[in-house]
Amino acid sequence: MSRNGPLALIFHTLFVVFMVAPIVVVCWVAFTPDGFLSIPLTNFSLRWFRALANYPEFVHAFGVSLWLGALSSCIALLFAVPAALAISRYRFRGRDALSALFLSPLMIPHVVLGIAFLRFFTSVGIGGTFVALVIAHVVVVFPFALRLTLASATGMDRSVEMAAISLGADGWTMFRRVTLPAILPGIVSGWMLAFIQSFDDLTMTVFLATPGTETLPVRMFLYIQDNIDPLVTSVSASVIAITMTVLILLDRIYGLDRVLTAKGGDAGR
Amino acid sequence: MSAVISADPPSAGEARAGLTLALPALMLFTGVVVIPLAMTVMLSFHDWGQYKGIEPVFILKNWREIVEDPYYAEMFWRTFRVAALATLITAVFGVPEAYILNRMQGPWKGLFLLVIIGPLLISVVARTLGWALLFGGNNGLANKLLMTSGLIDSPVKFMFTETGMVVALAHAMMPFMVLAVWTALQRLDPQIENAALSLGAGSLTVMRRIVLPQIMPGVLSGAIIVFSLSASAFATPAIIGGRRLKVAATLAYDEFLNTLNWPLGAAVAVLLLIALILIVVGSNTLIERRYQEMFR
Amino acid sequence: MSLLELDRVGKSFGPNIAVEEFSLAVTKGEFISFLGPSGCGKTTTLQMIAGFLDPSHGAIRLEGRDLVAVPPAKRGLGIVFQSYALFPHMTAAENVAFGLEMRKVSRSEREERVRAALALVGLAGYEGRHPRRMSGGQQQRVALARALVIRPSVLLLDEPLSNLDARLREDMQIELRQIQRNLGTTTILVTHDQIEAMSLSDRIVVMSKGRIEQIGTPQQVYEQPASAFVAQFLGKTNEFAAAVDRTVAPAKLVAGGWSAPAPAGVTGAVTVSVRPERISFGDAGLAARITSRIFQGNHWLFQCDTECGPAIVIRQNDGQGQPEHGAAVHLAWRAADMSLRSAGGAA
Numbered sequence: 001m002s003r004n005g006p007l008a009l010i011f012h013t014l015f016v017v018f019m020v021a022p023i024v025v026v027c028w029v030a031f032t033p034d035g036f037l038s039i040p041l042t043n044f045s046l047r048w049f050r051a052l053a054n055y056p057e058f059v060h061a062f063g064v065s066l067w068l069g070a071l072s073s074c075i076a077l078l079f080a081v082p083a084a085l086a087i088s089r090y091r092f093r094g095r096d097a098l099s100a101l102f103l104s105p106l107m108i109p110h111v112v113l114g115i116a117f118l119r120f121f122t123s124v125g126i127g128g129t130f131v132a133l134v135i136a137h138v139v140v141v142f143p144f145a146l147r148l149t150l151a152s153a154t155g156m157d158r159s160v161e162m163a164a165i166s167l168g169a170d171g172w173t174m175f176r177r178v179t180l181p182a183i184l185p186g187i188v189s190g191w192m193l194a195f196i197q198s199f200d201d202l203t204m205t206v207f208l209a210t211p212g213t214e215t216l217p218v219r220m221f222l223y224i225q226d227n228i229d230p231l232v233t234s235v236s237a238s239v240i241a242i243t244m245t246v247l248i249l250l251d252r253i254y255g256l257d258r259v260l261t262a263k264g265g266d267a268g269r
Numbered sequence: 270m271s272a273v274i275s276a277d278p279p280s281a282g283e284a285r286a287g288l289t290l291a292l293p294a295l296m297l298f299t300g301v302v303v304i305p306l307a308m309t310v311m312l313s314f315h316d317w318g319q320y321k322g323i324e325p326v327f328i329l330k331n332w333r334e335i336v337e338d339p340y341y342a343e344m345f346w347r348t349f350r351v352a353a354l355a356t357l358i359t360a361v362f363g364v365p366e367a368y369i370l371n372r373m374q375g376p377w378k379g380l381f382l383l384v385i386i387g388p389l390l391i392s393v394v395a396r397t398l399g400w401a402l403l404f405g406g407n408n409g410l411a412n413k414l415l416m417t418s419g420l421i422d423s424p425v426k427f428m429f430t431e432t433g434m435v436v437a438l439a440h441a442m443m444p445f446m447v448l449a450v451w452t453a454l455q456r457l458d459p460q461i462e463n464a465a466l467s468l469g470a471g472s473l474t475v476m477r478r479i480v481l482p483q484i485m486p487g488v489l490s491g492a493i494i495v496f497s498l499s500a501s502a503f504a505t506p507a508i509i510g511g512r513r514l515k516v517a518a519t520l521a522y523d524e525f526l527n528t529l530n531w532p533l534g535a536a537v538a539v540l541l542l543i544a545l546i547l548i549v550v551g552s553n554t555l556i557e558r559r560y561q562e563m564f565r
Numbered sequence: 566m567s568l569l570e571l572d573r574v575g576k577s578f579g580p581n582i583a584v585e586e587f588s589l590a591v592t593k594g595e596f597i598s599f600l601g602p603s604g605c606g607k608t609t610t611l612q613m614i615a616g617f618l619d620p621s622h623g624a625i626r627l628e629g630r631d632l633v634a635v636p637p638a639k640r641g642l643g644i645v646f647q648s649y650a651l652f653p654h655m656t657a658a659e660n661v662a663f664g665l666e667m668r669k670v671s672r673s674e675r676e677e678r679v680r681a682a683l684a685l686v687g688l689a690g691y692e693g694r695h696p697r698r699m700s701g702g703q704q705q706r707v708a709l710a711r712a713l714v715i716r717p718s719v720l721l722l723d724e725p726l727s728n729l730d731a732r733l734r735e736d737m738q739i740e741l742r743q744i745q746r747n748l749g750t751t752t753i754l755v756t757h758d759q760i761e762a763m764s765l766s767d768r769i770v771v772m773s774k775g776r777i778e779q780i781g782t783p784q785q786v787y788e789q790p791a792s793a794f795v796a797q798f799l800g801k802t803n804e805f806a807a808a809v810d811r812t813v814a815p816a817k818l819v820a821g822g823w824s825a826p827a828p829a830g831v832t833g834a835v836t837v838s839v840r841p842e843r844i845s846f847g848d849a850g851l852a853a854r855i856t857s858r859i860f861q862g863n864h865w866l867f868q869c870d871t872e873c874g875p876a877i878v879i880r881q882n883d884g885q886g887q888p889e890h891g892a893a894v895h896l897a898w899r900a901a902d903m904s905l906r907s908a909g910g911a912a
Contacts, residue, residue, distance in 0.1 A: 008369045012381075015366045019385050019443065022399025025410065029402060037402065039410070083294040090287025098291055101298055109501030109545065111518040112309070112538045113302075115525060119312055119535070120305035139301050142294070193390075200392045203503040203518065207525060220394045224508055228401060236395035243391045247383070256383055463617050464650035466637040468664030468715060478663075482654040 023240060030237035032230050048234035058235055061219035064130075065199050068215060072137035073194035076145040077187060079138070084149035085179075089158070103143045113140065114207030121208065128210035136208055140201060141194035148193060148259065152186025189254035192246055200243070313536035323531055331536035341537070345544075348516040351431055351506070352499035355438035359495050362439075363446030364488055368480065370447070371454040382451075389444035397508045400437040404428045404509070429511040437505045442495040449494065453487025454480075489556050497545050517541040568593045568751055569614070569719055574623035576609050583609045584775045587623070591719070591753070596745055598754045598762035601772035602798070607755045610772075611721055614753065616640050627718060638667075643717030643750075647724040649708040651696040657683065657707045658692035664715040682714040683707075685744060702733050709741070713750065720745075722754040726761065738764055759799045763787065771795050788840075789904050796838050796904070803844070805851070805873040806908065807837045818905075821872035823851040825900045834908040841866075841879040843902035846888055850897035851876075858890050871896060 004012070025039075032038050033045035052058055087099050105113060113136075121132040156179070164178045180187075202217040209218045216239065223232050250259055313331055316324040335341045370381055388396060403411045404427035412424040427433035457480070465479045466472075503518040510516065515523070517537055524534030567590035574587040584606040591597055599607035612618040614625060616637030625632040632640060652660050658679050665675045683689055686706035696704050705725060712720060726734045726741075742765050745752050756762050762769050763783040771778040771786055771794075779791040790796035793804070807820035809827045816827040820837055842864075853871040865887050867878040876896065880887060888894050 003374075004369050004372050008365075008372075011365060012369050015362060016381065016384060018362075018440065019388060022396050022403055022437075022440065023388060023391060024399075025402050026395055026399040037405070079294040079297055082290040086287040086290035090283050090290070092284035092287040095287065098295065101302075102294060104298075104302065107497075107546075107549070108306075109497075109518065109538075109541060111501055111503055111521055112306075112542045115521060115535060115538045116305035116309040117301075118525065119308050119531070120301070123308070135301055139297070142297075146294075196390050200390070202392075202394055203501075206503070206522065217392055217394045220392075220398075221504065221507070224394070224398060224401070228398070232398065233402070236392065236398050239392045239395055244387070247387055247390055251383060256386065458648050458650055460646040460648050460650035461652060463615070463637070464644065464646055464711075465652070465663070466617075467615060467640070467642060467644040468711070469638050469641070469667035470663070471638055474667070479652055483652075 026233050027237045027240060029230060030234040032233075034230070037228065037230060037233075048230045049238070051231055052234060052238075055231065057214070058216070058219060061214050061216045064213060065216040068130075068133055068137055069195040069198040072134050072141055072198050073145065073191045075134065076138045076142045076194050077149070077191055080142060080145040080149050080190065081183075081187065084146055084153050084183075088150055088153040102146055105140050106143045110140070110201070110203035111207075114204040117204065118207045128208070128213065130213050133205065133208055133213055133215075136204060137198045137201070140204055141197045144193045144197055145190040148186045148190035148254070149183060150186075151258075152183040156182045185254055189250055189259055192250050192253075193259055196243060196246055309535050310539055312532055313539050315532040317530050317532045331533045334533065335536055335540060344515050344520055345517060345540075347431065347514070348500055348518075348541075349544075351434050351438065351516065352496050352502075354431075354435045355442055355499045356492050356496045358435065358439040359443050359446035360488060360492055363443055363491070364450050364481075364484075367447045367450035367454060368476070371451060385447055386444040388440075393441060393504045394508075396441060397437055397505050400433070400440065400505075401428065401508055404433050428509065429514060431510075431514065433509045434506055434514070434516075437509050438499050438502060441502070441505055442499055445494045445498065446488075446491040449487050449491025450484055453484040457483055486556060486560050489552070493549055493552055497549055500545060501541060567591055568595075568628060569753075570624075570626040570629075571610075571614070572624045572626070574610070574613060574620045574625060576606075576613060576618060576621050582775050584613075585622075587777060589770060589777075589780065591751060593751055594749045596742075596752045596754070596765060596767045598756055598766040598769045599772060600756055600759060600762040600769050600798075601778075602757055604774075605772040606775040607757075607770075607772050608723060611723055611753065611755045614719070615642060615644055615721055641715070641718055643712030643715055643720045645705075645708045645712050645720070645722045645725045647727060649696075649704045649725075649728075651704055651707055651711075653696055655695075656692065657688065657694050657696070657699070657710075660696070660707055661711045661714050664711065668715065678714055679710075682710040685713070686710045687740075701729055702737065705729065705737065709744075713744075713748065717750065720750045720752040722752065724755055724757070727756075727758070734761075741765065763799070771798065773798070790838065793836070793838075793906070801841050801877060803839050803841060803876045805837045805839070805871075805876075806834065807873075807905075808834050821851045822849065822895065823897060828900070828905065831905060831907075836906045836908050837903050838906065839898050839903045841877045842881075844876070844878045844896050844898050846878070846880075846894045847897040848895060850895035853894050853896050855888050855890055855892050855894060858887070869894070869896065 028039055029037055030048055031044040031046070032040045033043045033047060034040075083098075083102060087095060117132070117136045118127065121127045121129075121136075126132045160182065161174055161178055164174045169177065199215075200217060201215075202221055205215050206218050206221060209215055214222070216235070220232055220235055220239075247256065250256060312323075314327045314329070316326050316328055316330060318324070366385070370378060370385070373381065403409055409427065411427060412421075415421045416424065425432060427436065461479060461483075462475055465475045470478065500516075501518055502516075503522065506514070506516045507519050507522070510519065518541070521534045521537045521541070524530045524537065528534075569591040571587055571589045575585040576583045577585075587606075587610055589597075599610060601607050609618060613620045614632070616632070616635065620633060627640070652663065655663070661679045661682050662675050665678060670678070680689070680692070683692060686709050688703060688706050688710065691699070691703065691707075694703075696707065699707065705728075708725070722741075726737050729737060738761060745765075754762070754765060766783060768780060768782055769786050770780050773794050779786050779795045781789075781791075786795055787799050790799065790802075796802045796804070805820045807818055809832055810817045810819050810824075817824045818827040818831065818835070818837075851871050851873060853869040853876065855867055856870050857868045859866040859868075860882075862882070864882050865880045867880070867888070869876045869878060878896065
C-alpha cells in the first residue's frame with residue numbers, strides 16, 4: 001500500500017484543524033474565569049458550569065430534551081421494527097413506495113416539516129404541547145431507527161429462523177428468542193442515533209416549542225439570538241460532552257462509519 | 270433478499286403479512302406527514318391580513334407576491350448561491366481528504382474518521398456558536414490566524430456576511446461529502462491503482478485519470494446531499510447571517526413566528542421544497558444516465 | 566547474464582518475516598513460477614519485483630541495474646493482477662491504450678498496437694466494450710493485452726487464472742503458454758496450483774513459510790523433491806521408513822518385504838518417497854492389503870494398508886485385470902523411481 005506524502009499530511013492536518021476548531025473553541029471558552037468571552041490561557045475555571053444551576057430554564061430545557069429524545073426514539077422503534085421486518089422479508093406491491101415514504105423525512109427540509117407540523121398540530125388543537133413534540137420527533141427520527149434495524153434484519157440469516165420453527169417454536173417465541181437477539185445491535189444503534197438526532201434537532205423543533213416545552217437546542221438558539229456570553233458556551237460544552245459519549249459508544253457497538261453510511265446513502269436518494 | 274422466496278411471484282399471504290407489519294408505521298406517516306404537508310400546500314393559497322388573520326380561501330396572492338417582489342428572488346438567489354459555494358468548498362477539500370483518509374493505516378484511519386465525521390452528530394447550535402466565537406468581529410481568532418499566516422492583509426468580515434455563512438455551512442456539511450467519497454473509495458479495487466502505476470502513470474495521473482472518474486458518482490451524490498441540506502439550513506444562516514441576511518429557511522421562520530403571516534411563510538417553504546425536489550431528482554437522473562455504462 | 570536477478574531478498578512486516586533469503590536468477594525468455602500455499606511469501610516477492618513493496622534486505626537487479634530505487638511507474642514491467650484491476654470507466658481499447666499513452670506513443674501507432682494486442686488475445690472486435698459487460702475470461706484477456714502491449718521486459722502474473730472456472734482455466738493455460746512462446750516475454754507466474762505451475766513453467770520456485778524450498782524444472786521438483794514439503798505439495802506421494810542393511814553384501818535398502826541395493830553413501834534410517842503411479846503390484850515386495858478401490862475413468866486409485874503404513878497406488882486403466890477389494894498384494898517400484906531423504910531431514 002502506498003502511503004501519504006508530506007504534502008498530503010500537511011493538508012490533512014489543516015483539514016482536521018478546520019474540522020475541530022469551532023468545537024475546541026467552544027469548550028475552551030467555557031472554562032474562562034472571566035465574566036466575558038475570552039480564551040483562558042493560564043487560569044481555568046468551572047464558574048460558568050456552576051452558574052448553570054442558577055439558570056433553571058437551561059436545566060428545564062435539558063430535561064425536556066432528554067425525555068423527548070428517549071421517548072420519541074423508543075416509540076419510533078416500536079413502529080420501525082415491524083416495518084423493517086416487513087420491508088426486509090416480505091415482498092408486496094408498493095413495498096418500494098413504502099420505504100421511500102418512511103425515509104422521506106430525510107429528504108424533506110426540516111424547516112418544511114416544522115411548518116407542516118405547526119400547521120397540523122395547531123388545527124387539531126394540540127399545538128405547543130409536549131405530546132405534539134413527541135409525535136413530531138418520532139416522525140423525524142423514524143428513518144434513522146428504520147435504516148439501522150433494516151440493515152441488520154436484511155443481513156440476518158433466515159435459515160436460523162426456519163431452524164427454530166422446525167424445532168417447534170411458534171411465531172412469537174421465534175421472534176423473541178431468535179430474531180430479536182440477532183437484530184439487537186441494529187436496534188440499539190438505531191435507538192442511539194435516533195436519540196442524538198432528536199436531542200440535537202433545532203430546525204424543526206424551533207417551530208413547535210413554546211416556553212414550557214423548549215428543548216435545549218431551542219433554548220440555546222434563542223439565547224444566542226440575544227447575546228453570546230460564556231454561559232452558553234458552558235451549556236454547549238456540556239452538550240458536546242454528552243454527544244461525544246454516545247458517539248464513542250455507538251462506534252464501539254456498531255462502527256460509526258456503518259451507522260453514518262446508511263444515513264448518507266438515503267439522504268442522496 | 271432470500272433466494273428461496275424471491276423465485277416465484279409474491280403470494281397473497283406474504284403480501285398480507287408484510288402489510289400488516291408495516292401498517293402502524295404507514296398510518297403514522299399518513300396521519301402525521303402526508304396530511305400536514307398537504308395542509309401546508311393548501312395554506313400557501315390562503316389569505317392573510319394583519320387584523321383578520323388567516324382566511325381559508327383559495328387565492329394566488331402569496332405566490333404572486335413571491336414571483337413579483339424582487340426581494341424574494343434575491344433571497345432565493347442568495348440561498349442557492351450560498352448552498353452552491355458551500356457545496357463547491359466541501360468537494361474541493363473533502364475529496365482529497367477522503368482519499369488521504371482512505372490511504373491511512375490501521376488505527377489512524379478509524380481515529381480520524383471519528384474526528385472528521387463525528388461533528389455531524391454534535392449539536393449544530395454548538396458548532397455554529399464555535400464559528401461565531403472564531404469569527405467574532407475584526408479581531409476574532411480566525412482573522413488573527415489568517416493575518417499571522419500572511420494569507421490576508423486586512424481583516425475579513427465574517428459575521429453577518431455570506432462569506433461567514435459559506436465557511437460555517439461548508440464545515441457543517443463536510444462530513445457528508447467525506448462520507449460519500451469515502452464510501453465510493455472503499456468500493457475501488459486497490460490493485461487498480463497499482464495497475465495504473467505499473468503501466469507508467471504518475472501519482473497525479475492516477476488520481477485524475479483512474480481514481481477520480483471512478484469515485485465521481487460518489488462525489489456527485491455527496492454534492493447533492495450537501496447542496497440540498499445547505500439550501501434548507503436554518504441554524505447557521507440564522508446565527509452567522511443575522512437578522513438581515515435572510516435565506517429561505519430563516520425567512521419562513523420569520524413569517525411564521527414574528528410576522529405571523531403563515532400563508533406567505535408556507536408559500537416560501539413549499540417553493541423551497543419543490544425547488545429542492547426538482548434539483549435532487551433532476552441531478553440524480555442525469556448522474557444515472559451518465560454513469561449507467563460504467564455501473565450496470 | 567541473467568535478465569532479472571534477486572539477491573538474498575528479504576521482507577519483514579514488523580516482527581513477521583514474510584520472505585527471507587530469496588535468491589533467483591531469471592534468464593531472458595524464461596517462464597518461472599512461484600509455487601506455494603497461501604502465506605508462503607510468493608505474492609510478497611512478486612510485489613517487491615513490481616515495486617509495490619520495498620525489500621527489507623537484499624537487492625533486485627534488472628539487466629544489471631538496481632531496481633529497488635526505481636519507482637513502479639518507471640520499471641516497465643507488465644503486470645496481470647488476480648482481480649484483473651481493469652479500469653471500469655474505460656473501454657477495453659482504452660484500458661489497453663493507457664500504458665502507451667503514458668509512454669507518449671503517437672495516436673496512430675497506439676491504435677495499431679492496441680488492435681494488434683487485442684487480436685493477439687483473441688478479442689478483436691471487442692474494442693468498445695466496457696469491462697463490466699465482459700465475461701471473466703474476456704476481462705482476463707484484456708488484462709493480459711494491457712500488460713503485454715507495453716512490451717514489458719518482464720511479465721508478472723499474480724494468480725491470474727484463479728478466478729476462472731476449471732475448463733476455462735485449462736484453455737487459458739494453453740493460450741498463455743503459446744503467447745509467451747511466440748513473444749518470448751520473460752514471465753513470472755505466482756500460483757498455488759501445482760498443475761498450473763508444472764504445465765506452464767520452464768522452472769518452478771517452490772516456496773514455504775517465506776523460504777525457497779527448491780528451484781528446478783517441473784520434472785526435477787516432481788521427481789526429485791528436495792524436501793518432504795515439496796514432495797507433498799506437488800501431487801500425492803507415499804513415504805516409507807526404510808533402513809540400510811549392512812549385514813549382507815552388497816548392502817541392501819530394506820522397507821518391510823521390499824528391498825533394493827543400497828545406493829552409495831546412504832547409511833542409517835532413511836525415508837523413501839515414491840509417487841503412487843510409479844508403484845506396481847508384483848509377486849514380491851512390500852506386503853499390503855487393498856482397503857479400497859476407486860474407479861476414476863482413465864485410472865484406478867487403490868488405498869492399501871502396508872506393513873510400513875498406509876499407501877496409495879494409481880494404476881492406468883489399460884484393460885488389464887486389477888486386484889479386488891481386500892486382496893493381499895505386494896508393492897514394488899524401481900530404484901530410479903524413488904527419492905531418498907535421511908529420516909531426520911533432507912537427503
